[in-house]
Amino acid sequence: MTTAPSPAGARRRSRVESEAAELASILRPSLLRLTRVIRNQRVDLSVTLTLLAALMTLANRGPMSPGELAGHERVQPPSMTTILAKLEAKGLVSRSPHPQDGRQVVVAATDAGRAFIAKERQARDAWLSTRLARLSEDERRQLREIQPLLDRLAAL
Amino acid sequence: MTTAPSPAGARRRSRVESEAAELASILRPSLLRLTRVIRNQRVDLSVTLTLLAALMTLANRGPMSPGELAGHERVQPPSMTTILAKLEAKGLVSRSPHPQDGRQVVVAATDAGRAFIAKERQARDAWLSTRLARLSEDERRQLREIQPLLDRLAAL
DNA sequence: TATTGTTATACTCTATAACTATA
C-alpha cells in the first residue's frame, strides 16, 4: 500500500460520496421542476428566460465577446450566436468589431437593453418574487446564501 | 381607510417585496445555468433528465395516472404523453387500463424501470455527486435544507 | 356536458459538425 489511506479516511470519503450522491438524487429533480415552472412564467412572451439571462449578464459585466458570454452562460458558442441574433433583432444588444482582433466581435447591452431589464425586472420577476415574498425571512436568507453555491456547482 | 394598514406594516411589506424581487433576479439566472449544466451531463444518452425524473417519481410514489404524474412533474398533459411514450418504448414503464374509469390509464414503473434507476443512479449522478462531494459538509447541509424550499416554490 | 388522454402542430433551446475569416 503505497499511499496507505487510513481506514478512517477511507471510511470518511466513502460516507461523503454516498451522502453527496443521495443529495444529488433529491436535488436534481427539484431543480429541474422549479426551472421548468420559472421558465413558463412569461409575462412578455417575446423575451424568454434564456435571452434575459444573457442580456443581464451583459449589462452587469459589461461588453464582451460572444465566446466569453457563452462561457458565462454555460452554453456552446453556436447557441450564443442564436441568442445574440434574437437580442440584436430586438435592439437590446449591439455588435461591434473588435478594435485589434478582426476575428472577434464585441457585444454590449444597448440603452434599450438596459431599459428593458429595468422595466422587465418588475413584471418578469413578479411570479418568483411573489412566491419568495411568501417565505419566511429566514428561508429567503437561506436561498440567498446558496445562490453562490449554485454558481460554483455550475462552474466547476 | 377601511383596512387601515399601519405605516410600519406597509413599510415592512414593501421592503420584503423589494428584497424578494432582488433575490429573484439573482437566483433565477443561477438556477437556469446550473440546470443547463446538469441537463448536459448525459452518461447514458438514451434516457434524458426529463425522462429519468418522471421515472423516479413513478417509482417513488407508485402507479398513477398520466395526468397526476404531469401535475407532479409540473408539465402539461400532452408533454407527459410524449415522456411516457419514450419511457414505454424502452420498457421502463407500463400502461394499464384503469379498473373503474375507462377514460383513465394507470402508469407504473416496470421492474426494468426500477433496475434502470438503481443502475443509473451511480453513473448518472456522478457528475453532480462529484461536485457536491467537493463542497464542505456545511455547504451540503445548506443545499439539503433548501431542497424542500425549491419544491414549495415550484408548487405554489 | 365535463373529464382524461392523445394527436397535431409549432416554437424554443441546445448541441455537434462544417464552414469562413482572420491571426
Next chain:
DNA sequence: TATAGTTATAGAGTATAACAATA
C-alpha cells in the same frame, strides 16, 4: 495551423389547440 464566430442541421422539451373516448 489555430482561433472566433457563424451557418447548417438535428433532436429534446414543451406548449396550445383540436380531437376521441368515456363518464
